[in-house]
Amino acid sequence: MGCDRNCGLITGAVIGAVLAVFGGILMPVGDMLIQKTIKKEVVLEEGTIAFKNWVKTGTEIYRQFWIFDVQNPQEVMMNSSNIQVKQRGPYTYRVRFLAKENITQDPKDNTVSFLQPNGAIFEPSLSVGTEADNFTVLNLAVAAASHIYPNPFVQVVLNSLINKSKSSMFQVRTLRELLWGYTDPFLSLVPYPVSTRVGMFYPYNNTADGVYKVFNGKDSISKVAIIDTYKGKRSIYAVFESDVNLKGIPVYRFVLPSKAFASPVQNPDNHCFCTEKIISKNCTSYGVLDISKCKEGKPVYISLPHFLYASPDVSETIDGLNPNEEEHRTYLDIEPITGFTLQFAKRLQVNLLVKPSNKIQVLKRLKRNYIVPILWLNETGTIGDEKAKLFRSQVTGKINLLGLIEMILLSVGVVMFVAFMISYCACRSKTIK
Structure with a gap:
């Protein structure tokens, strides 16, 4: 029974650690992917969205x-x-x-x-x-x-x-x-x-x-x-x-x-x-x-x-x-x-x-x-209002969502890891006594 409980606490701590690490890794990786995606469309060369809007402005x-x-x-x-x-x-x-x-x-x-x-x-x-x-x-x-x-x-x-x-x-x-x-x-x-x-x-x-x-x-x-x-x-x-x-x-x-x-x-x-x-x-x-x-x-x-x-x-x-x-x-x-x-x-x-x-x-x-x-x-x-709405949904909205996911994963992971580790240590202390 004690082993099952301790194993469960360790498992929870490991999951928390994985989530925290994943959230931490997602920050630079996600930012890199965003930059890569944005760069593909905002440079001024034939075929990009930016080029089309730049040649003849819609504003x-x-x-x-x-x-x-x-x-x-x-x-x-x-x-x-x-x-x-x-x-x-x-x-x-x-x-x-x-x-x-x-x-x-x-x-x-x-x-x-x-x-x-x-x-x-x-x-x-x-x-x-x-x-x-x-x-x-x-x-x-x-x-x-x-x-x-x-x-x-x-x-x-x-x-x-x-x-x-x-x-x-x-x-x-x-x-x-x-x-x-x-x-x-x-x-x-x-x-x-x-x-x-x-x-x-x-x-x-x-x-x-x-x-x-x-x-x-x-x-x-x-x-x-x-x-x-x-x-x-x-x-x-x-x-x-x-x-x-x-x-x-x-x-x-x-x-x-x-x-x-x-x-x-x-x-x-x-x-x-x-x-x-x-x-x-x-x-x-x-x-x-x-x-x-x-x-x-x-x-x-x-x-x-x-x-x-x-x-x-x-x-x-x-x-x-x-x-x-x-x-x-x-x-x-x-x-x-x-x-x-x-x-x-x-x-x-x-x-x-x-x-x-x-x-x-x-x-x-x-x-x-x-x-x-x-x-x-x-x-x-x-x-314009319509283009601003499109920009928010296609660029800033996605970036903010990714940032929110990164922070949730990191925060939940850290909280889970700390909570399960504290519980595990407390249980170990009671068992030794």
């Missing part, structure tokens, strides 16, 4: 625009006053709905290159007005001409054409014209071949953005679809901020750090963005990046909306700005197991530099340089 992506409407154009031109702006928006377009093109795999560095065809569809229900709404904004052609052609004699000629076309430092344009292009009256008078179409995003439709080069995830799924280079240059980066719950899915939030727009003195990686030392005070100003080299010499600067994170001198000539970190920063929410970006908000502001010019009448009274905000945009995309 609706919107680009919202807020335009800076200038309230005091005459005061600025006559007295070199601060520019008073009032933002108006959002005006919303659906973008990135076309399939990627020229997709090329590079097995040497596990990347894939592609072009993203451009297209924009106006969404009236998500906008405060129509594409026919008017705005008082900087005259893009006049501001750029004095910067591109610094020669005094050339500027005298340009001045006569500006006056003849009745152009000024500011102009009134519709939303459609400002974004997608219009025929400029001043440029139409230029006697040598020059593009007469001007617009913040002209040309756009029927063009392609890129070349993008992103990681395909074959060497590490944590790098899936992360941009390696854009047009062969260095890309802006993001840093981890916090854990976020997105529709029941745990994700990591990455944000664009203030250092990305730091001065070259603070961040040497930004040395190529400082070409106007007069404007940027020997490259000590921060918060804006000079991208004129990418825009055929046009004095274009990018920043975060409302000059968020910028040094005070950058916005000292502009009134009406209210930088807000929650509304104006850029972030990405990435699911850590698959590396998929499930939500993002890309926010950028486009600005133009205007400098005084003794030879151009409409700029003659200016006594200082202005970095003039034209508009800021918010490009957003979020995983």
Whole structure:
């Protein structure tokens, strides 16, 4: 009888130990199997689920625009006053709905290159007005001409054409014209071949953005679809901020750090963005990046909306700005197991530099340089409810279930082993007595 009882206790302890060991083994083995299964489907190569959804995204992506409407154009031109702006928006377009093109795999560095065809569809229900709404904004052609052609004699000629076309430092344009292009009256008078179409995003439709080069995830799924280079240059980066719950899915939030727009003195990686030392005070100003080299010499600067994170001198000539970190920063929410970006908000502001010019009448009274905000945009995309539900059931749900099974087996096994061993020892003690 005692033997049967002791044998039963030992058997129970052994079963407990086996369960605990099995639970312990299942953790690394299960995780390895999950990683193997996920890696098979999330890498960007022909035949995977990820590739199919990546080539032509099923998530609706919107680009919202807020335009800076200038309230005091005459005061600025006559007295070199601060520019008073009032933002108006959002005006919303659906973008990135076309399939990627020229997709090329590079097995040497596990990347894939592609072009993203451009297209924009106006969404009236998500906008405060129509594409026919008017705005008082900087005259893009006049501001750029004095910067591109610094020669005094050339500027005298340009001045006569500006006056003849009745152009000024500011102009009134519709939303459609400002974004997608219009025929400029001043440029139409230029006697040598020059593009007469001007617009913040002209040309756009029927063009392609890129070349993008992103990681395909074959060497590490944590790098899936992360941009390696854009047009062969260095890309802006993001840093981890916090854990976020997105529709029941745990994700990591990455944000664009203030250092990305730091001065070259603070961040040497930004040395190529400082070409106007007069404007940027020997490259000590921060918060804006000079991208004129990418825009055929046009004095274009990018920043975060409302000059968020910028040094005070950058916005000292502009009134009406209210930088807000929650509304104006850029972030990405990435699911850590698959590396998929499930939500993002890309926010950028486009600005133009205007400098005084003794030879151009409409700029003659200016006594200082202005970095003039034209508009800021918010490009957003979020995983839909149905896809989030599918993701939870196919990925996070199975992983959580496996983790629960592992913990139950380990916990039950340890409890059984300890309980049966204690009982066995107690019984042995009584038998000896």
